Amino acid sequence: MIGVLGAGAFGTALAITLAQTGRLVCLWGRDKDMMERIAAFRTSPRLPGVTLPDSIAPTGDAAMLADCETLILAVPMQQLAAALADLALSPRHAVAACKGVDLITLHGPTAIIECALPMAQASILSGPSFAADIARGLPTALSLGCADDAVGVTLQDQLSTATLRIYRTTDVVGVELGGALKNVIAIACGAAIGAGLGDSARAALMTRGMAEMLRLATAMGARPETLMGLSGLGDLALTCASPQSRNFALGHAIGAGKDAPTALSEGAATAQAALALANDRGVDLPITRVTAALVKGDLTVKDAMRDLLDRDLTKE
Missing domain, CATH: 1.10.1040.10 (N-(1-d-carboxylethyl)-l-norvaline Dehydrogenase; domain 2)
Incomplete structure (x- = not known):
């Protein structure tokens, strides 16, 4: 099972395209009431008109992410450190899906991940993409930055879908x-x-x-x-x-x-x-x-x- 931390537009869009491969995807959001509504109606206010596949499990309970070996972190950059500090997580692979530089530490996402989750292999997914396009299944290509190329190969295969093409590099x-x-x-x-x-x-x-x-x-x-x-x-x-x-x-x-x-x-x-x-x-x-x-x-x-x-x- 793949986990997505952050139920904003981009996190939800990634969950949708990954779920269309038939894999179970756990989508976590901080607002438990909103996540219950998303689970009940299979729609998200962040992506109007898009139906969530049945293989997405929306939740406000972070414990549901415990079994996810791969966790995509789709929370805003300036909130990433606090989110990881608040949640007890231990994924094998932690993939940042946020863009920016932390104002306090001047670190990028992978350094924040490595500090909070020292046992996880940190990487980053970035590139030209709008959430609405990904959610609608429109062709999109992204870069995966992973220092360990062998891990990058695994993640590239895991995260690529019929409409989402992942290229990899070790230049994080x-x-x-x-x-x-x-x-x-x-x-x-x-x-x-x-x-x-x-x-x-x-x-x-x-x-x-x-x-x-x-x-x-x-x-x-x-x-x-x-x-x-x-x-x-x-x-x-x-x-x-x-x-x-x-x-x-x-x-x-x-x-x-x-x-x-x-x-x-x-x-x-x-x-x-x-x-x-x-x-x-x-x-x-x-x-x-x-x-x-x-x-x-x-x-x-x-x-x-x-x-x-x-x-x-x-x-x-």
Whole structure:
């Protein structure tokens, strides 16, 4: 049995596609009343119009995850450490399905897992994907970052389905940072579009944002080719171009001068954490810097664009 910790849209979507292989999937959510309703009606408020297969067992009881050798952790990045500390779990494999950098420790998901679950093999699943697409069975490809390639082969086979194709790599840092940093650039792109700055500005932010992602990730030991793959460039292309992206939607609201969406945007916290990591390593991240200021309300979009455009001219 596979366990999914977190019954949000993405965790539920992963549970649905994995259950369609005929395996039993235990889907845990913190709100016990909501999980009882999901079990009774086989629908989730996070994925309207999608029916949960019978092989999904929704529950609010964490003890139900005890028999799961593989546990997918689909809780928000800033809540991951607390969630693992609260629950007595001992999976053999713990696969992070969240994107970001912890604001307190400046660690990625796998380091948080290794601290909380030292007996588990930690890995991360990331890449260009919207929960609604996965739940509807639309073709999706993701990267699995696992330091032990033999374990990666096992997980790749276990988590791939007819519509979800998993590629594997041992570059865990690259997969983590690709998924985390692209959210920051998506906020910047959303702000540009929301402010009416046009698609050319968005293309420039995406391209120079990719350069920032590469600078920081390689400074932290990632391989450049990982950032050019699904978990980096692929995810960047998706989230910077679609209003379905919560990070793009946050930026769009900021750019348009509207109230921020209620949906969680991981990039807001990651922008602050990325700056701290960059400062420690002497890495220049101008787009990340102005995006962090935008999210905090310390800078307007007009001032952010002026800040970026007035910098000294340089080589590409």
